[in-house]
């Protein structure tokens with residue numbers, strides 16, 4: 001059986017041959033494996049590449065590889081929350097990140113365009129939320145630093161490609177990878193799971209809605225998942241879908257914004273404090289200043305028509321957009 005390798009595969013192979021260090025070699029090998037059609041005719045080649053990857057990984061991990069350089073795989077947190085964007089290759093993750101932020105990261109019609117995490121800020125009302133565009137995940141291979149970024153994020157945006165015939169497999173792959181790393185998708189408080197596992201909040205986004213194939217694939221998806229997964233669908237240049245998604249990302253983060261006000265002054269709306277929903281007044285006082293936390297006597301709150309300067313005590317549960325004046 002012929003291997004039927006594509007020009008993209010050969011391009012990746014060229015990159016492998018021209019690679020200047022092990023890290024570049026590794027990237028090229030992974031791209032080759034990702035791009036390669038998976039059938040009997042390529043089994044031998046797949047096995048060979050996997051072996052090369054395994055060997056190279058050992059070398060890189062033992063630090064003996066030539067030209068290895070240490071890169072920091074930590075993403076500095078910025079803004080009101082951190083959302084990791086995950087999905088299998090070429091599904092439209094980067095395109096989605098670009099449409100929700102002012103980033104202009106590279107997108108292209110072949111797998112493994114994204115090779116390194118790329119944070120970008122998504123404006124939402126008066127907040128900024130950090131999205132982290134990631135390289136693709138797949139069963140064959142995944143950068144070894146990816147799980148920790150996923151684990152450390154506040155929530156996930158899971159992108160699946162509606163135009164792909166492998167849509168259901170994509171969903172399976174994502175569930176398998178999360179499970180492999182002892183994570184499951186949070187659905188409700190009374191969900192039963194091994195308590196050592198990590199619950200991840202996630203939104204699902206079906207991309208490429210504008211493509212003709214998407215209509216049928218969406219029906220198939222719904223047959224399987226309509227009851228368990230709420231899917232946001234989005235196509236090219238769909239500003240309304242972007243806005244809906246942004247609002248749902250904010251909701252998913254389950255946070256409240258608090259504006260502080262000094263007695264006798266107007267409230268400061270320029271820079272909201274952000275706390276987890278359900279936090280009480282004392283928690284807010286604590287992040288403003290520890291003196292307030294220790295010596296707080298009372299506070300006053302304003303919010304729409306409901307609160308117009310009422311006195312509140314330490315155990316008051318904060319609401320989104322409360323204006324609060326602390327008194328010691």
Ligand SMILES: Nc1nc2c(ncn2[C@@H]2O[C@H](COP(=O)(O)OP(=O)(O)OP(=O)(O)O)[C@@H](O)[C@H]2O)c(=O)[nH]1
Nearest residue numbers: 090091092093094095107108109111112113114208
């Ligand atoms: N028609 C259409 N094409 C899309 C859409 N979203 C992404 N694409 C195209 O799909 C291809 C892949 O998009 P990327 O954003 O690079 O996908 P990715 O998931 O980041 O890919 P990797 O980084 O390789 O994992 C590109 O050619 C995009 O132009 C969409 O909504 N509609």
Ligand SMILES: [Mg+2]
Nearest residue numbers: 093094113114
């Ligand atoms: Mg990408």
